[in-house]
Amino acid sequence: MLIVYKNGMTNIHMLDTFSKITPKMTFTIEEEVNTSINLLDITISIDKPKISFNVYRKPTATDIIIPNDSCHPPKQKLAGIRYLVNHLSTYPLGGR
Helix, strand or coil, X not given: CCCCCCCCCCHHHHHHHHHHHCCCCCCCCCCCECCEEEECXXXXXXXXXXXXXXXXXXXXXXXXXXXXXXXXXXXXXXXXXXXXXXXHHCCCCCCC
């Protein structure tokens, strides 16, 4: 869950408020850096008055999959390719 709010109160007060609304959920606070924030594999940027989304890739991310000539079972080799295809197909070409 993503909750966006204008920072007028202290973060601890906001965290307590959200925790009281849904006590079964645990909240953490992430502050934006350079008007953007990363959530899972999406970067959310605020370019007033627009909000834009782009694919976020960790600096350590690689597109390395199991080589075709390895001794892994074919199902495992195809699983890596399916993951990348499914992952990329959820985003429009060109990101924003």
